[in-house]
Amino acid sequence: MTKRIATWNINSVRLRLPLVERFLKEHNPDVLCLQEIKCRQAEFPSSAFTALGYSHIALNGQKGYHGVATVSRLPIADMSTREFCEKGDARHIAATFAPGILQRDETVLHNFYIPAGGDIPDRELNEKFAHKLDFLDELTAWTMSHNLARENAILAGDLNIAPLETDVWSHKALLKIVSHTPVEVERMKRLIEAGPWVDAMRTMVPEPERLYTWWSYRAANWELANKGRRLDHIWLSQRLAPSLKSMTILKDARGWDRPSDHVPVIVDLED
DNA sequence: ATGGTTGGGGTCCAA
Numbered sequence: 001m002t003k004r005i006a007t008w009n010i011n012s013v014r015l016r017l018p019l020v021e022r023f024l025k026e027h028n029p030d031v032l033c034l035q036e037i038k039c040r041q042a043e044f045p046s047s048a049f050t051a052l053g054y055s056h057i058a059l060n061g062q063k064g065y066h067g068v069a070t071v072s073r074l075p076i077a078d079m080s081t082r083e084f085c086e087k088g089d090a091r092h093i094a095a096t097f098a099p100g101i102l103q104r105d106e107t108v109l110h111n112f113y114i115p116a117g118g119d120i121p122d123r124e125l126n127e128k129f130a131h132k133l134d135f136l137d138e139l140t141a142w143t144m145s146h147n148l149a150r151e152n153a154i155l156a157g158d159l160n161i162a163p164l165e166t167d168v169w170s171h172k173a174l175l176k177i178v179s180h181t182p183v184e185v186e187r188m189k190r191l192i193e194a195g196p197w198v199d200a201m202r203t204m205v206p207e208p209e210r211l212y213t214w215w216s217y218r219a220a221n222w223e224l225a226n227k228g229r230r231l232d233h234i235w236l237s238q239r240l241a242p243s244l245k246s247m248t249i250l251k252d253a254r255g256w257d258r259p260s261d262h263v264p265v266i267v268d269l270e271d
Numbered sequence: 272a273t274g275g276t277t278g279g280g281g282t283c284c285a286a
Contacts, residue, residue, distance in 0.1 A: 011286085012278055036286085038279065064279050065286090116286050128285085160286095217276040217286090261277080261286085 002245055002268040003074075003102050004029045005109070007156040007232055008253075009214075009262035013037040013069065017045050019256055023264055024052050027250070030074050030102070031095070032264075033111035035158045037067040044069060058111075062090035068111045068157070070095045074102060084138050085131055091115070103152050103243065103271050112139075112157035121181040129178065132160070136187040143194040148237035155197060155235040158262060163188045166207045167230035179229055197235035200267050204247035214262045215254055222254060232265050243269040 006029040010016050013034055024032065032054070037044065041061040049057060054071040058079035061067045067090045070076070078096040083089075091113045099106050115135055118128030146153065161184050165171040174180040192199065205211055212228025219225045236244060248266040253259060 015278070036278090065284085118285085218274075220275080258277095 001271060003031075003271050004266060004268050005031050005033070005154060005156065005234065006264050006266045007033040007035070007111070007158075007234060008264040009035040009113070009158040009232060009260060011036045011038070011260040011262070014039055014043065014045060016258065016260060017048055019253070019259070021048065021052060022256070023250070023253065024049075024054065027264070027266060029266060031070060031072040031109060033109070033156045034069045034071070035067075035111070035113040037061060037069050038064060039067060056095075058093045058095040060090040060093040066090050066113055068093045068113050070109060070111045077101070077106075082142070084135050087131065089115075091135075103240070103269070105152050107152035107154065107240070109154045109156065112155060112159060114139075114157070114159045114161070116160050117178045117184070119178060121176060121178050121183065132178075133183065133187060136184075136191055140187070140191045140194045143191060143197070146195075148195040148197065148239070150239060151237050152240045153237040154240065156233065156265075158231055159188070159233050160231050161185065161188045162229040162231055163192075164202070164207060164230075166210045167212070169210075169212070169227040169229070174229075179231060192235070195235070196238060198238060198241040198244075200234045200236050200241075200244050201230070201247050201249075201265065203241070203244060211249060212251075213249055213265055217261050232262055234265055234267050240269070243271070245270050 056072040058070040077098040115132040117132035120126040123130035213232040215222040
């Protein structure tokens with residue numbers, strides 16, 4: 001048996017609950033990490049998830065903005081959140097799975113929503129960009145305080161950076177666009193090396209094949225223009241990397257009725 | 272170069 005983990009920036013879980021239900025029914029993940037739930041804890045539609053068998057829910061909500069939730073049909077032994085940059089934003093939730101549940105050994109799944117960073121890629125002119133860079137630095141320091149060669153850890157979520165040239169529709173056109181600037185890409189590289197984390201998507205589909213998980217709402221025809229970016233990621237600790245069996249980007253979901261601008265990313269891990 | 276769309280909460284901000 002394999003275990004299936006998925007991540008999806010849902011852009012309002014209440015508005016798009018029917019889409020989440022469809023995804024769970026059609027793709028049967030064991031655990032789903034959601035970002036941008038855009039609701040407080042008490043407003044999260046828990047009963048709809050429980051009805052589909054996802055009765056274990058780790059939640060870090062916030063009114064109106066951001067917010068992350070990890071829903072699971074496997075029992076969650078422990079959950080915790082860490083506040084980054086002392087901003088009070090709900091951008092992280094960790095769920096711990098006891099030995100024998102997700103993997104033979106204890107496994108921690110970190111669900112992240114990294115700040116988008118605003119429009120101007122200059123930390124002096126744009127406080128949101130400064131926040132994004134500071135968040136990445138804090139995450140790098142946090143990663144270095146772990147021994148990922150010996151831990152089973154997964155980092156999934158909307159990281160709001162497309163690190164490789166083939167993670168965007170045009171490397172040249174996006175060099176000054178927040179999400180693909182050299183300063184962000186450099187910081188993400190440092191973060192990956194700090195683990196080191198293993199990029200599950202690129203392990204299964206190496207460059208130069210293009211991979212996108214997000215298509216802007218602002219394009220008249222997202223599919224025809226295909227100006228995508230790979231903003232969503234699933235990373236594995238080195239110890240967990242050999243378990244990786246497959247990876248899927250559910251591009252179809254971008255064409256569903258009233259879609260999120262992000263699509264689900266799915267990995268299967270041998271347990 | 273510019274502007275394009277969406278969601279939440281309230282008459283604008285974040286993405």
